[in-house]
Amino acid sequence: MKIFEEIESEVQSYARNFPRIFDRAKDEFIYDTEGNEYLDFLAGAGSLNYGHNNDIMKKRLLEYIEHDGISHSLDLHTEAKREFLETFHEKILKPRGLDYMVMFTGPTGTNAVEAALKAARNYTGRSNVVSFTNGFHGVTMGSLAVTGNSHHRGAAGVSLSNATRMPYDGYMGDDVDTIEYLDKVLSDSSSGIDKPAAAIVETIQGEGGINMCSMEWLQNLHVVCKKHEMLLIVDDIQAGNGRSGTFFSFEPSGIEPDIVTLSKSISGYGLPFALALIRPDFDQWKPGEHNGTFRGNNMAFVTAKAAIDAYWSDDHFEKEVRRKGSYIEQRLNAIVDEYGEGNFTTRGRGMFQGINCVNGDIAGQITHAAYKQGLIIETSGADDQVIKLLCPLTIKDENLTKGIDIVEAAVKLICKRVDEIPEESDYFDDVILEKNSENPEEPT
Incomplete structure (x- = not known):
């Protein structure tokens, strides 16, 4: 760890919570250099919905590289881009009745948000943007101005303007x-x-603590935006790509946002890739008005197409996500009822759920105890008080059960004030065995 301590910036964060050196990963598992196996309920903060090194996407990517496929092309037309656009249109947009122009922004979610804000301002000629309490949209200046978190906003060093916060x-x-x-x-x-x-x-505030709006609230927001001639931007960077149980998180509401931002798992493989989907009448850019050297990642085009072909050609995968989501909801509700003493609550939808603890200290103790037993899981919320489950959507049933068993054992350890145990203790195994013997559970 010496080199990281000597020259890596103090801005690092995840490495502080999981202080190991990792060198390989497969599906829902990640391994450190000492051969220790960890079940991954972080999944690249939602960037690995299809797991690590997914075989389907890896095969297509290796074939593309072996063929000397284009790796960098600015915004030139390439075969990889053509195939992605055709697949995205035919299998994602068209079946949902959505009519969008696809804008390839810089490869990060915050750049997609910056492009969306700029497009709205260019079209309307106005500068103010309404955002919501506890929202998180990125840490570049425009995105940060519409972000609620004081920790991130405080790092800007300047006043953040042209945004009005409203209650979620x-x-x-x-x-x-x-x-x-x-x-x-x-x-x-x-x-x-x-x-x-x-x-x-x-629609589901990930970093804000898995706060979820109702579909009626979202529909009414859509109506108010139309009434006041303002655009509705849905940031679907973390909640989209199937995480909520449908490809787009807003689908159950029946609305069509004016702009949608996507990133994280849109590449399918964890490769940097971001999009802004813009209704044609609002796509009024002059050439190059929003550009960047890495606007469009050809290798991500390849893996994104492979992901859509494999998982979104019909509704089977979507149903599987909802089935697993129902199991997660059932298990988390049972944990809260048994150990929460009326203080804990559950929240979220699909495979984007969590436990809201009394405070960040308790949530941190629980996730740390889980980590010591081989589960990587993070917290979110204004005070890091929410334990957030972000396992791959493709996780095997037995490993989903195992991960939640570890969470439950960690909750019991912390909330029942069991004396501190050494790492080699069989405490967790005993709790999990006891749980399974009482009521063996598999996702159904």
Whole structure:
């Protein structure tokens, strides 16, 4: 670890929570240089929905490289791009009745958000953007301005402007309609809120603590945006690509956002890749107005096409994600009921769920105990108080069960105040065996 301590920047974060040197990974497992195996419930912060080194995508990628396929092309037309666009249109957009232009931005999610904000401002001629409490959209300046987290915003070093924060669904309690409040301030010329270019929202706030808006709330937001002639941007970078149980997280609402941002698992293989999907009437760029050296990753085109062909040609995979999501919900509810003492709650949808603990200290102790037993899992939320499950969507049933068993054993260890145990103890194995003997569970 010496070289990392000597010259790697202090900005590193995940490495502090999982202080090992990792050198290979396969499917839902990752291995360190000492041969230790870890079940991965982090999955590249949602960038590995199809697992590590997925065989289907790896085969296509190796064939492409062996063929001397184009690796870098700016925004030139390539065969890999053509095949991706055709597949994305025929198997993702067309079956859902969605009409979008596909914009290849720089390869990160925050760049897709920057492009979306710029497109909305260019079209409307306005600068203000409505965003929501606890939202996270990236750490470049435009994205950071619409992000709520004070830790990230504080690192900017300058004031962040041209954004107005509004309360997310449930932020003011279940009895307060925050969309009605938004409509009121936008309708009142004396509210002090400049007429916005757009509203940007996550249907499930990942970094914000897996806060989930209702489909009715999202539908009403869509109506308010139309009423006030502002664009609706759905940030689907973490909740999209099947994570919520449908390819796009907004699908159950029946709305068609004006702009959608995608990144993370859109490449299928963890390769850097990001898109902004823009309705044709709002795609009014002049050539090169938003560009970058790496706008379009040809190797990611190859793996993204392979992922869509393999998993989204019919509805089988989507049904499997929902089946596993139901199992996760059932297990987490049971854990909360048994150990939470009325203080814990569950949240999320599909395979994007978590446990909201009393505070970040308890959540941190639970994830650390799980890590000591071979499970990599992170926390999120304003105070890191939510244990967030982000396992690969392709995880085998037995490993999904095993991972949640470890979470349950860790919750029991921390919440029941069991005395600290050495790493070599059989405590976790005993708890898991006890659980399985009482009620053997497999995802059904």
